[in-house]
Amino acid sequence: MIDSEFNYSRPVQFHETDVMGVVHHVNYLKYFEEARVAWLTWSGMRETHFPFCDRMLAVLSSQVFHDGACRFGDHIEIRLQVRVLRLKIEFQYVITKTPSGETVARGSTLHVLVDNQLKPCRPERRFVEYVEKQKWIETLL
Amino acid sequence: MIDSEFNYSRPVQFHETDVMGVVHHVNYLKYFEEARVAWLTWSGMRETHFPFCDRMLAVLSSQVFHDGACRFGDHIEIRLQVRVLRLKIEFQYVITKTPSGETVARGSTLHVLVDNQLKPCRPERRFVEYVEKQKWIETLL
Amino acid sequence: MIDSEFNYSRPVQFHETDVMGVVHHVNYLKYFEEARVAWLTWSGMRETHFPFCDRMLAVLSSQVFHDGACRFGDHIEIRLQVRVLRLKIEFQYVITKTPSGETVARGSTLHVLVDNQLKPCRPERRFVEYVEKQKWIETLL
Amino acid sequence: MIDSEFNYSRPVQFHETDVMGVVHHVNYLKYFEEARVAWLTWSGMRETHFPFCDRMLAVLSSQVFHDGACRFGDHIEIRLQVRVLRLKIEFQYVITKTPSGETVARGSTLHVLVDNQLKPCRPERRFVEYVEKQKWIETLL
Numbered sequence: 001m002i003d004s005e006f007n008y009s010r011p012v013q014f015h016e017t018d019v020m021g022v023v024h025h026v027n028y029l030k031y032f033e034e035a036r037v038a039w040l041t042w043s044g045m046r047e048t049h050f051p052f053c054d055r056m057l058a059v060l061s062s063q064v065f066h067d068g069a070c071r072f073g074d075h076i077e078i079r080l081q082v083r084v085l086r087l088k089i090e091f092q093y094v095i096t097k098t099p100s101g102e103t104v105a106r107g108s109t110l111h112v113l114v115d116n117q118l119k120p121c122r123p124e125r126r127f128v129e130y131v132e133k134q135k136w137i138e139t140l141l
Numbered sequence: 142m143i144d145s146e147f148n149y150s151r152p153v154q155f156h157e158t159d160v161m162g163v164v165h166h167v168n169y170l171k172y173f174e175e176a177r178v179a180w181l182t183w184s185g186m187r188e189t190h191f192p193f194c195d196r197m198l199a200v201l202s203s204q205v206f207h208d209g210a211c212r213f214g215d216h217i218e219i220r221l222q223v224r225v226l227r228l229k230i231e232f233q234y235v236i237t238k239t240p241s242g243e244t245v246a247r248g249s250t251l252h253v254l255v256d257n258q259l260k261p262c263r264p265e266r267r268f269v270e271y272v273e274k275q276k277w278i279e280t281l282l
Numbered sequence: 283m284i285d286s287e288f289n290y291s292r293p294v295q296f297h298e299t300d301v302m303g304v305v306h307h308v309n310y311l312k313y314f315e316e317a318r319v320a321w322l323t324w325s326g327m328r329e330t331h332f333p334f335c336d337r338m339l340a341v342l343s344s345q346v347f348h349d350g351a352c353r354f355g356d357h358i359e360i361r362l363q364v365r366v367l368r369l370k371i372e373f374q375y376v377i378t379k380t381p382s383g384e385t386v387a388r389g390s391t392l393h394v395l396v397d398n399q400l401k402p403c404r405p406e407r408r409f410v411e412y413v414e415k416q417k418w419i420e421t422l423l
Numbered sequence: 424m425i426d427s428e429f430n431y432s433r434p435v436q437f438h439e440t441d442v443m444g445v446v447h448h449v450n451y452l453k454y455f456e457e458a459r460v461a462w463l464t465w466s467g468m469r470e471t472h473f474p475f476c477d478r479m480l481a482v483l484s485s486q487v488f489h490d491g492a493c494r495f496g497d498h499i500e501i502r503l504q505v506r507v508l509r510l511k512i513e514f515q516y517v518i519t520k521t522p523s524g525e526t527v528a529r530g531s532t533l534h535v536l537v538d539n540q541l542k543p544c545r546p547e548r549r550f551v552e553y554v555e556k557q558k559w560i561e562t563l564l
Binding site: 019020021022025026027029030033050056058059060061062063064065066069114116118 | 442443444445448449450452453456473479481482483484485486487488489492537539541
Binding site for chain 3: 160161162163166167168170171174191197199200201202203204205206207210255257259
């Protein structure tokens with residue numbers, strides 16, 4: 001479990017369920033993205049990214065591990081950690097149900113900053129410095 | 142039922158279902174859009190629209206009537222008719238299951254052409270002329 | 283504008299945008315659904331519906347009117363009104379940007395209660411009585 | 424590139440794009456799923472799974488690697504390979520643009536068979552035997 005002050009919390013929506021009665025697996029990547037954006041705002045780094053400037057976090061790769069399932073009526077919480085790997089940025093996520101704390105999914109996304117022509121570009125200095133100060137747990141996934 | 146040579150046909154996808162066991166209602170607007178795009182190609186009008194030029198069919202309004210439900214494993218067929226209403230373009234759609242022919246949904250979308258700044262613009266002359274020659278059934282919805 | 287104490291508010295998500303740079307039109311039906319569910323909770327009527335019992339609000343028809351567009355970075359607010367029409371339930375919605383108050387969409391959905399076999403069923407007495415006491419503005423759409 | 428007779432091919436849809444002008448990354452998991460289902464039909468194994476019986480391929484984990492991007496107007500082809508790992512089933516996928524053959528994404532999904540209560544269950548004998556006969560390239564991802 002990531003020990004961070006930040007968390008992003010939301011109800012599971014009906015339109016996210018499938019015929020198995022649970023949240024369809026593609027939605028976990030949406031949850032990760034929503035948490036990433038919420039974290040940018042929370043950390044004061046919103047202005048270093050689109051739509052405030054032309055830099056966007058393009059997704060190079062992603063992984064999701066499903067430890068459980070969530071259903072319509074559940075409420076979930078996403079925690080994340082972030083680190084800089086040379087020109088790449090990695091986020092790792094844990095999704096739990098609230099209030100039970102049961103882990104339903106873990107995952108990661110690897111990013112590169114791109115401009116509005118999808119050309120790779122350098123992250124802003126203050127963004128890199130901010131991320132480099134964050135705690136990172138090696139053993140999450 | 143629309144009497145047209147054109148139809149767009151596809152299987153229902155698993156990721157389109159919801160916990161009720163049927164296709165979630167938002168997908169019908171996706172089916173309409175897919176059929177619209179397929180019709181532009183079929184009619185030879187693809188080049189009069191994005192991404193071949195900067196005109197796009199922005200949606201002004203939409204309506205969907207659900208006469209039935211479809212499920213994972215079903216195959217559907219979308220037929221449509223189109224007309225020009227001054228500067229607006231209207232499409233109407235009927236979705237049936239194949240091979241049973243059972244109607245599952247009917248609907249319409251009203252459009253205006255916009256450029257890449259979302260400014261309304263005139264449709265190409267040959268697009269308007271083509272649409273004006275199409276048959277239109279008054280009593281569909 | 284609907285004069286109601288209830289409103290459902292959320293940021294526009296990145297995954298809801300399309301190549302035109304705005305929220306793709308199918309998402310407005312998702313916003314309506316999310317508001318409907320939030321309203322059931324807010325009004326104390328959550329237990330009269332799935333997943334707390336086997337009744338669900340199946341969608342018979344829907345309409346959306348687009349008065350504007352919203353983009354990633356916007357924050358939206360959905361207000362709604364609801365009424366009983368014999369065995370049907372109608373919801374009407376207005377979506378505005380916050381804090382500007384600019385209307386981006388209006389719409390309605392018509393529902394029938396169904397059980398888990400999709401068979402129409404009667405709404406609970408206290409749900410009908412609650413809805414019948416709500417204010418309804420005739421001139422919204 | 425997977426050397427298989429099976430491939431699943433489809434146009435990129437407008438509703439799959441995002442404000443970056445490319446297909447939003449969550450759709451690649453949808454493409455994988457669509458290809459999986461098409462492969463079950465192609466291989467004659469459709470009847471060993473939902474909705475023909477109560478077994479479904481629940482997703483335990485997934486990975487996607489993005490080698491490129493695709494846009495509205497592109498046509499894509501998904502090839503896959505499949506193998507049995509004790510009680511688990513793994514699929515690997517390559518998505519290319521047609522006709523250029525440019526690879527846009529690679530990925531994998533790991534599954535377990537579950538019944539309609541989401542309880543793990545054994546795959547049908549003939550499904551396992553069929554999968555065991557398939558070619559598997561070790562070096563895809």
